[in-house]
Amino acid sequence: MTRHQKEIIIKNVFFVFSLISIFILGLIVVFLFREGIPLFREVSLRDFIFGMEWYPTYSPPSYGIWPLIVGSLIVTIFSSLIAVPLGVLSAVYISEIAPPAMKEVLKAIIELLAGLPSVVLGFFGMVIIAPWLQETFDLPTGLNIVNASVILAIMAVPTISSISEDALYAVPNEFKEASYALGATKFETIARIIIPAALSGISTAIILGMARAIGETMVVLMVAGGAAAIPESIFDSVRPMPASIAAEMGEAPFRSGHYHALFATGIVLFLMTLAFNLIADYISQKFKEVGSATL
Amino acid sequence: MENDHFDTEIIKTKNVNFYYGAFKALTDITMNFEKRNVTALIGPSGCGKSTLLRLLNRMNDLIAGARVEGEVLFEGMNIYDPEVDPVEVRRRIGMVFQKPNPFPKSIFNNITYGPRLTGTANKSDLEALAEQSLKQAVLWDEVKDILGRSAMTLSGGQQQRLCIARALAMKPDILLMDEPTSALDPISTAKIEELIDELKKTYTIIIVTHNMQQAARISDKTGFFYIGKLIEYNATEKIFTNPDVKQTEDYITGRFG
Numbered sequence: 383m384t385r386h387q388k389e390i391i392i393k394n395v396f397f398v399f400s401l402i403s404i405f406i407l408g409l410i411v412v413f414l415f416r417e418g419i420p421l422f423r424e425v426s427l428r429d430f431i432f433g434m435e436w437y438p439t440y441s442p443p444s445y446g447i448w449p450l451i452v453g454s455l456i457v458t459i460f461s462s463l464i465a466v467p468l469g470v471l472s473a474v475y476i477s478e479i480a481p482p483a484m485k486e487v488l489k490a491i492i493e494l495l496a497g498l499p500s501v502v503l504g505f506f507g508m509v510i511i512a513p514w515l516q517e518t519f520d521l522p523t524g525l526n527i528v529n530a531s532v533i534l535a536i537m538a539v540p541t542i543s544s545i546s547e548d549a550l551y552a553v554p555n556e557f558k559e560a561s562y563a564l565g566a567t568k569f570e571t572i573a574r575i576i577i578p579a580a581l582s583g584i585s586t587a588i589i590l591g592m593a594r595a596i597g598e599t600m601v602v603l604m605v606a607g608g609a610a611a612i613p614e615s616i617f618d619s620v621r622p623m624p625a626s627i628a629a630e631m632g633e634a635p636f637r638s639g640h641y642h643a644l645f646a647t648g649i650v651l652f653l654m655t656l657a658f659n660l661i662a663d664y665i666s667q668k669f670k671e672v673g674s675a676t677l
Numbered sequence: 678m679e680n681d682h683f684d685t686e687i688i689k690t691k692n693v694n695f696y697y698g699a700f701k702a703l704t705d706i707t708m709n710f711e712k713r714n715v716t717a718l719i720g721p722s723g724c725g726k727s728t729l730l731r732l733l734n735r736m737n738d739l740i741a742g743a744r745v746e747g748e749v750l751f752e753g754m755n756i757y758d759p760e761v762d763p764v765e766v767r768r769r770i771g772m773v774f775q776k777p778n779p780f781p782k783s784i785f786n787n788i789t790y791g792p793r794l795t796g797t798a799n800k801s802d803l804e805a806l807a808e809q810s811l812k813q814a815v816l817w818d819e820v821k822d823i824l825g826r827s828a829m830t831l832s833g834g835q836q837q838r839l840c841i842a843r844a845l846a847m848k849p850d851i852l853l854m855d856e857p858t859s860a861l862d863p864i865s866t867a868k869i870e871e872l873i874d875e876l877k878k879t880y881t882i883i884i885v886t887h888n889m890q891q892a893a894r895i896s897d898k899t900g901f902f903y904i905g906k907l908i909e910y911n912a913t914e915k916i917f918t919n920p921d922v923k924q925t926e927d928y929i930t931g932r933f934g
Contacts, residue, residue, distance in 0.1 A: 557778060557781075561780075563772035564771070564794065565795070567764050
């Protein structure tokens with residue numbers, strides 16, 4: 383066998399393997415849609431998305447997932463409010479300010495945070511945060527939006543921090559030197575040069591962190607409280623989409639309306655995370671092309 | 678020149694040693710730089726000329742493990758005195774780098790970056806300053822209609838003149854230039870050299886260059902460095918025609934380096 387033939391074989395082997403993973407992914411999507419779409423023989427898309435009542439086991443059942451969508455969005459937004467400042471500022475500290483020893487320690491801790499199984503964080507929310515919330519604010523339950531947002535934020539911080547950190551490291555040293563040479567202080571250089579230059583990467587980090595939060599299942603199943611209703615306060619319980627799917631799939635009869643409704647919920651969730659990823663991709667591409675020049 | 682140097686000197690180093698960690702990069706450098714003159718620093722790679730340049734506005738502070746001994750007197754004040762804020766030093770001693778390094782911002786925002794830091798916020802003041810600086814850097818005619826465009830869209834030579842304009846907008850006393858034309862084509866290089874000739878009427882310029890013809894063309898005095906030592910410091914004409922030290926002559930004539 384010549385070297386040239388070997389090259390061709392190696393090339394094809396890699397091609398086949400990458401094709402297999404794409405193929406499997408494609409099958410999952412096809413399956414998701416095949417099991418979800420039949421729901422719309424019973425319910426209109428509009429009633430499904432904007433329906434206010436999720437009573438899938440009643441007779442007649444009601445398949446409105448608006449409360450679930452709101453639940454997902456609200457915990458995602460609140461967790462971002464906590465995780466974005468923590469993640470971005472810790473990245474700035476690690477990449478620009480921290481002395482080398484501190485940098486190593488912080489990076490190790492954040493990696494550890496990323497490695498914590500979500501079920502362990504869920505325990506933490508149930509056993510520590512929930513009773514504390516319940517007592518402090520005199521609530522009927524500590525399993526609510528605040529609790530879920532805090533735990534989701536803890537999960538999103540490593541994603542946001544590590545991707546932001548990469549973006550900050552990628553800012554050319556020449557920019558920093560130019561800034562210092564013009565008499566800028568370290569803080570001025572960080573605020574006016576480094577962060578703006580890394581903004582596309584930081585935005586990508588934030589969106590991927592949010593995507594992580596919206597798709598997370600175990601945490602919201604354990605600590606969001608599970609009430610399929612539009613919340614009126616941040617101390618109300620909610621039932622985000624992944625929690626609903628995970629909790630109910632075991633009970634739903636095969637290919638019943640409820641079963642199809644859960645798959646259709648899965649489609650909505652899939653489209654939302656897909657949108658998050660596309661936005662992240664778009665931002666990083668767009669700013670790359672123009673060299674983030676308009677900032 | 679030696680007899681009236683007390684009137685004309687603006688910055689001088691006194692017995693300066695410089696270390697990167699354990700490595701001694703400069704040994705016992707004592708050098709006067711004269712006002713409204715162009716001083717060229719030449720020598721083979723690694724001889725310490727860039728290190729000396731960056732030491733004059735405390736840019737070496739940014740390198741971990743860097744250490745200075747001796748004094749650098751700027752208008753009589755030791756800029757390495759613990760009381761001195763390096764930020765203030767850099768506002769008065771500007772720098773232009775080897776590779777053009779405009780910020781990924783508009784041309785206008787590049788020029789006004791420094792003045793805004795020092796508190797100039799009035800838009801018409803900033804506009805006037807931008808025009809003045811760009812004219813000084815002979816870039817105004819080329820960019821006056823595109824001030825809002827990204828500086829990254831300019832050519833390399835234009836970017837470097839923009840960086841000079843950006844430094845001039847701070848109205849510095851001294852302009853340090855670290856091989857400012859080494860990344861440029863011959864035409865852009867000629868433009869920058871003309872510019873330096875014009876700027877020396879107002880500013881004191883200290884330039885590091887690898888290009889000996891350039892040093893001969895543009896400078897009044899030249900310092901030749903070799904392995905961290907100042908071998909010879911003389912009027913440029915003398916250095917290039919009749920140097921005092923044999924080593925200088927060998928370098929100038931291309932026998933080593």
